[in-house]
Amino acid sequence: MDDLSGPAGPLYQQVYDAVMARIVSGELAPGMMLPSEFDLAAQYAVSQGTARKALSKLELSGLVERHQGKGTFVATTTDETSLFHFFRLRQSDGAQVIPQLVSETVRKRPANAREAAALGLAARASVFEVMRVRSINDAVVCAEQSVLDVVKFPGLKDRGGLPNALYPLYQRSYGITIARADEQLRAVMVPEAVGGMLALADNTPVMEVERRAIGISGGVMEFRLSYYLTQNLHYAVSLR
Amino acid sequence: MDDLSGPAGPLYQQVYDAVMARIVSGELAPGMMLPSEFDLAAQYAVSQGTARKALSKLELSGLVERHQGKGTFVATTTDETSLFHFFRLRQSDGAQVIPQLVSETVRKRPANAREAAALGLAARASVFEVMRVRSINDAVVCAEQSVLDVVKFPGLKDRGGLPNALYPLYQRSYGITIARADEQLRAVMVPEAVGGMLALADNTPVMEVERRAIGISGGVMEFRLSYYLTQNLHYAVSLR
DNA sequence: AAGTGGTCTAGACCACAAA
DNA sequence: TTGTGGTCTAGACCACTTT
Incomplete structure (x- = not known):
């Protein structure tokens, strides 16, 4: 009582x-x-x-x-709900497509100014950087760089391959549930480093997506910078 | 009773x-x-x-x-709620900025295949095309082409200048309330015709937004194709 | 059969806005 | 003072799932 x-x-x-x-x-x-x-x-x-x-x-x-x-x-975060809800690339007919992982690297490094500000950390605090490239039907479609506070996600670097969807892992292994994500989208020329990873010509337009993933208690748990190829797919959103 | x-x-x-x-x-x-x-x-x-x-x-x-x-x-659709809710361009700090109209043309023409399909009309049915260019702080930021069924919006072409926000007009003058809008976003090189209107170099990346505005009874009331400049602004969305 | 959420009722009292 | 929505209660019955 x-x-x-x-x-x-x-x-x-x-x-x-x-x-x-x-x-x-x-x-x-x-x-x-x-x-x-x-x-x-x-x-x-x-x-x-x-x-x-x-x-x-x-x-x-x-x-x-x-x-x-x-x-x-x-509520439990599952791979399906997480991918369907937070991965917004769709085919022309609106159908969801499950992206496959092409490559993945995890390293520990100091946060840059923007990352530290987004995550509420001190300047140059230690973060994990998860860099992933995804494909759909054997065609590369995006590069994602997720940045996490090492204090909130201890040992992340030493886990084996990470699952396709990260948020269920955050919940299962670290007790961190992502409640929502705020995204900022821009159309840009593909940056040189990203163009190299995705094997793109220099003058390819791509969508840059800056995401702040927010936990149920309100703090920013993950800062993610992604580049989407939108030649054959589009980013779908419903305003209501 | x-x-x-x-x-x-x-x-x-x-x-x-x-x-x-x-x-x-x-x-x-x-x-x-x-x-x-x-x-x-x-x-x-x-x-x-x-x-x-x-x-x-x-x-x-x-x-x-x-x-x-x-x-x-x-519920009443007001200019503020309509602009704030459906116009997603924000400044870096997330602040809303009210865009101003730079130019506007309205004409009647046959729908192309994509427009007819989106609006549920017969091929080459008559539609109104509203073409508008908007600016923020005297800098041009977007070009919008709204396409409407002439049957649902009689006399639209012969009204004077249209208001900044169209949806309150749809509601007041035609009894059509927009309940939600589904958007599809792509990063593309600016099309030649649009680049001319906005005075942009040929190789400028812009965000292409295809919108279907849906009424309370479920049908697509407006098909809109927009091009946003995202050098200084971004498209903001919250996934939850 | 037991336990759960889902619906529905009738009534009470409170908080707020307008005449 | 009157009328509105907002909260809370106690109890009934139904629909669904599991044992």
């Missing part, structure tokens, strides 16, 4: 905050079942309807999944 | 559908106040809680706005 004396606002919001805190802390880990509506109501001394409203809001936020007859579970 | 015999599903969904239909038909026009929760409950012979759930879902869909003490109102 817990107490809600701390925060203010409606009861359902206090229950929402309390459960959210238990998820952030890891006490309720991804995949785990939450207490039922009645149990939760008893724990926080509210009615079932109020507990239900808190759970509905958690579901709306994407933090939990509810299934009639089974229960409420902390 | 209305009847809900037609459709199936939960009661609140039937109320949602009924009110939605009244909005789509124009009986409940943008800006109008809806019946209160109790009135709506009486009209459809359900409890206030059920009517409330339907209204909450309508609010979540963006079709209505609710204000404590005032009432529930059919």
Whole structure:
């Protein structure tokens, strides 16, 4: 039986905050079942309807999944959802295509100014740099450089090959769930270093994508700089 | 007192559908106040809680706005929300910048194959083409070509200067509310015709954006092809 | 059969806005 | 003061999943 004396606002919001805190802390880990509506109501001394409203809001936020007859579970990041949701390249007909890894290198180095600012680190703090090239139907389509705080992702460099989708790995191995990603897109001439990696002519236009991946508690967990080839594919987005 | 015999599903969904239909038909026009929760409950012979759930879902869909003490109102598309929501160019610091119109031409012509397919029209059906060039701080930043079915937007060509944001005009003058827009982005060399309009060198990389603007009842109401200059600005999007 | 989420009701009280 | 939406409760019943 817990107490809600701390925060203010409606009861359902206090229950929402309390459960959210238990998820952030890891006490309720991804995949785990939450207490039922009645149990939760008893724990926080509210009615079932109020507990239900808190759970509905958690579901709306994407933090939990509810299934009639089974229960409420902390949301799990899977390869499918992660790739489909965060990898926006699509074919002309709108169909999703799963990219394959062509190459991958991981190294530890000091952050540059932009990376340190994005990740909220001190200048030249140590980061892991994951550089990956992806292909679709044997044609190279993008180069991605992901930059991570070594403190948040200890030992990342010494893992074997990394999985196709990184975010499920962040969640499983480091307890870091990516809730959303803010991207900034530009059309640029392919930079020389990237053009070399992708075997492109100097004057090829590519899409530069700067991503800040944000965890459920709000901080920037990953800074990613990508270059997409958009001759045969496009970046798809829905504004609503 | 209305009847809900037609459709199936939960009661609140039937109320949602009924009110939605009244909005789509124009009986409940943008800006109008809806019946209160109790009135709506009486009209459809359900409890206030059920009517409330339907209204909450309508609010979540963006079709209505609710204000404590005032009432529930059919959502209105304003220049600010429309520009902020659908015009994605931002400064490096993420700040929104309001673009100014530099030039505008409207003409009537047959649709090409891609436009006819996107709008669901017969080949070479008549469309209005609105061509606009925009600037920010006196620097040209984009060229937009909007294509509309002449049947849905009668007399558009003979209006004077069009407003900065088109969607509020669609709503006010034609009863067409844009609910969302699906965009496809590519990095390309600026096409010759566009480069001439924007006074750009031939080998400038620009972002090509193909937009399908979708009305509340689901159809494509506008097909838009834009070219954005991203030297000093970027296209911002949040994936969640 | 037991346990879960999903729907629906009836009623109470509160917070806010307008007359 | 009146009318609106916002919160909360207690209880009922249904639909689905698992044992």
